[in-house]
Amino acid sequence: MYQTVFEISGSIPWRALGFASAGVFMMAVGYVMWLVANERAPQWLTDLIEQMPRRKPITKRALRGFAMLWIGFSFFWVATASTGIVGGWLSYRSALESGEHEVVEGVVEDFVPMPYRGGKHESFTVSGVRFSYSDYNVTPAFNRTRSHGGPIREGLPVRIAYLARESQNTILKLEIPVSEPATSDHDESIERPAFPFWLFTALMLAFALAMGWLLFINKTASLKRRLLPVLVVLGSLVLILYGLDTGAPPLFVGIIVPIMLLNLWITRFCDACGATVISQTFWKRPTECTKCGAALGSK
Structure with a gap:
C-alpha cells in the first residue's frame, strides 16, 4: 500500500513562490x-539617509527617476516569476488530473544524492526512467532532495506520475x-x-541592523569607536565560519581579513556632530567631516 508524499494538484506552490516574493521586498525599497x-518620508528616515556618506549629493530628480526604475524592475521580477511558477503549476496540475502523463512503478536504482549545499542534482532511475532535480531549482514540481528532507533513497519502492519531456522527466x-x-529529516546518516x-x-x-544603527542612527562618536571593531570582527567571523x-x-579567509581591516581604516566619526565619515578612497583616511566640516582629529 502506498502513501502520497507529493502531489502537484495540492495547494499553491508557496515554497516556489518564495523566489518571486523577493521582488516584493525590492518594491518596498x-x-x-x-x-x-x-x-514624503518620515523625518527619521530622511535624517538616516542624510547621515549616509556619499561623494556627491543626490538630486531629488535623480533619486525619483532611480526609484521608478527600481520599482519597475521589481514589479517585472514579481510578475514574471509569479506567472512562470503559477503557470507551470496549473499546466502540471492539468496534466495530472487529465491523465496526460506517464506512470512508472518500481524500485529506485542508481540513486545519486545531492550535497546539502548543492553543486549537482539528485538523480535516480525507476524501471529505466531517469529523474533529476534540485532544491535550488525554482519549480512547482517535486524537487525535495534527500539532504533537505526528501524521501528518495536507493532501493525504495515508488510509484511516480510524471510528465515526460525531451530533456526532463x-x-x-x-x-x-x-x-x-515521508521525510529523511531524522536520518542521522545524512551529512548536514x-x-x-x-x-x-x-x-x-x-x-546589518546593528551596523545600520551604529553608523547612521547613533550620534555618539565615542560609542561608535568602541563598538565598530567589535561588530566588524564578529561579522567577519560569521562569514569565515560559514565559508569554512x-x-x-583558504583564499576566502585571506580576502575577508583585509576587507575587515580596510573597513576599520576608512571609517571615522565626527566628535562635533556624531556623523559617520567613510572615505571614498581606500588608501586615504578622511580628515574632515562631510556633514559639518569639522576636523576629525587623530582618532
Whole structure:
C-alpha cells in the first residue's frame, strides 16, 4: 500500500513562490526611495539617509527617476516569476488530473544524492526512467532532495506520475510505501552542515541592523569607536565560519581579513556632530567631516 508524499494538484506552490516574493521586498525599497525623493518620508528616515556618506549629493530628480526604475524592475521580477511558477503549476496540475502523463512503478536504482549545499542534482532511475532535480531549482514540481528532507533513497519502492519531456522527466506525484518515512529529516546518516543557512542569514541580518544603527542612527562618536571593531570582527567571523563550513578555499579567509581591516581604516566619526565619515578612497583616511566640516582629529 502506498502513501502520497507529493502531489502537484495540492495547494499553491508557496515554497516556489518564495523566489518571486523577493521582488516584493525590492518594491518596498523602491517605494521608500520614492517617498524620500518626493519629501514624503518620515523625518527619521530622511535624517538616516542624510547621515549616509556619499561623494556627491543626490538630486531629488535623480533619486525619483532611480526609484521608478527600481520599482519597475521589481514589479517585472514579481510578475514574471509569479506567472512562470503559477503557470507551470496549473499546466502540471492539468496534466495530472487529465491523465496526460506517464506512470512508472518500481524500485529506485542508481540513486545519486545531492550535497546539502548543492553543486549537482539528485538523480535516480525507476524501471529505466531517469529523474533529476534540485532544491535550488525554482519549480512547482517535486524537487525535495534527500539532504533537505526528501524521501528518495536507493532501493525504495515508488510509484511516480510524471510528465515526460525531451530533456526532463518532471515528477507530478510521488508515492512510497506506507511503512516508509515521508521525510529523511531524522536520518542521522545524512551529512548536514554544522552552520545552517538560516542561522547564517539570521546572524547577518542582525549584523546589518546593528551596523545600520551604529553608523547612521547613533550620534555618539565615542560609542561608535568602541563598538565598530567589535561588530566588524564578529561579522567577519560569521562569514569565515560559514565559508569554512561550506568548503570555501583558504583564499576566502585571506580576502575577508583585509576587507575587515580596510573597513576599520576608512571609517571615522565626527566628535562635533556624531556623523559617520567613510572615505571614498581606500588608501586615504578622511580628515574632515562631510556633514559639518569639522576636523576629525587623530582618532
